[in-house]
Amino acid sequence: MSATSPRALAFFSLFAGVALAGTCHAQLVFERKEADLKAGLADTQVVARYPFRNAGKRTIHILEISTSCGCTTAALEKRTYAPGEKGEITAAFTVGSQMGLQDKSIFVETDDRKAPVITLDMRIAIANLLEVKPAALYWAPGDARSPKEITVKVSNELPVGEVTVLSSDPNVKTRITPVAPGKEYTVEVTPGGSATDALITVSADYPPGTPRYFYTRARVR
Numbered sequence: 001m002s003a004t005s006p007r008a009l010a011f012f013s014l015f016a017g018v019a020l021a022g023t024c025h026a027q028l029v030f031e032r033k034e035a036d037l038k039a040g041l042a043d044t045q046v047v048a049r050y051p052f053r054n055a056g057k058r059t060i061h062i063l064e065i066s067t068s069c070g071c072t073t074a075a076l077e078k079r080t081y082a083p084g085e086k087g088e089i090t091a092a093f094t095v096g097s098q099m100g101l102q103d104k105s106i107f108v109e110t111d112d113r114k115a116p117v118i119t120l121d122m123r124i125a126i127a128n129l130l131e132v133k134p135a136a137l138y139w140a141p142g143d144a145r146s147p148k149e150i151t152v153k154v155s156n157e158l159p160v161g162e163v164t165v166l167s168s169d170p171n172v173k174t175r176i177t178p179v180a181p182g183k184e185y186t187v188e189v190t191p192g193g194s195a196t197d198a199l200i201t202v203s204a205d206y207p208p209g210t211p212r213y214f215y216t217r218a219r220v221r
Helices: 006-022
Strands: 028-030 034-039 045-054 060-067 072-075 086-094 100-110 117-126 130-133 136-139 148-154 163-167 173-180 184-190 196-204 213-220
Touching (some): 028 117, 034 045, 060 072, 086 117, 130 196, 130 213, 163 173, 163 184, 184 196
Parallel strands (some): 034 117, 136 213
Antiparallel strands (some): 028 045, 045 086, 060 100, 100 117, 148 184, 163 196, 173 184, 196 213
């Protein structure tokens, strides 16, 4: 029996690897697996759509669709797709009080052994209504219980008429002062005599009916 040359073995290994890779493609082919969205201040929900096609030779069943958090839902019209058939998954993200950049995922579980779970991603950039700084105030043991300030600035010339402040601890007093009404405010925070971890909540009257909440932690030791 003649020995196989190293070159032949290398070629066979390469061919086998390519052939194996070709068999690992998922039957469900999505036009996109990532969606970049923007949520305006008046938006309560944003929607992403993920069209797909069964590019295989057998019927595919979608067994389950789940998401990475309760603020995101996903749905489709049916769960069985014949070869060549098209469908679409619709994902909806509820803005709520969330802010900044949000990354969410949708997990599609199928009976395709080559790709039993497909992950779809959505990234949502949420417009910020207020800029509240700092994120935390701290009084160390022995510090005088003197007032400290939070700065609140309204973004993008929005029609904000009123900004309100609430402390979770009645012993931590707050007082808000307009620097430029509708544009900038200062919040004076004065702790009581006892140690506490209070949450200072800042909100505005815009957008109407869907307030956004911003937080600063007041820690007193």
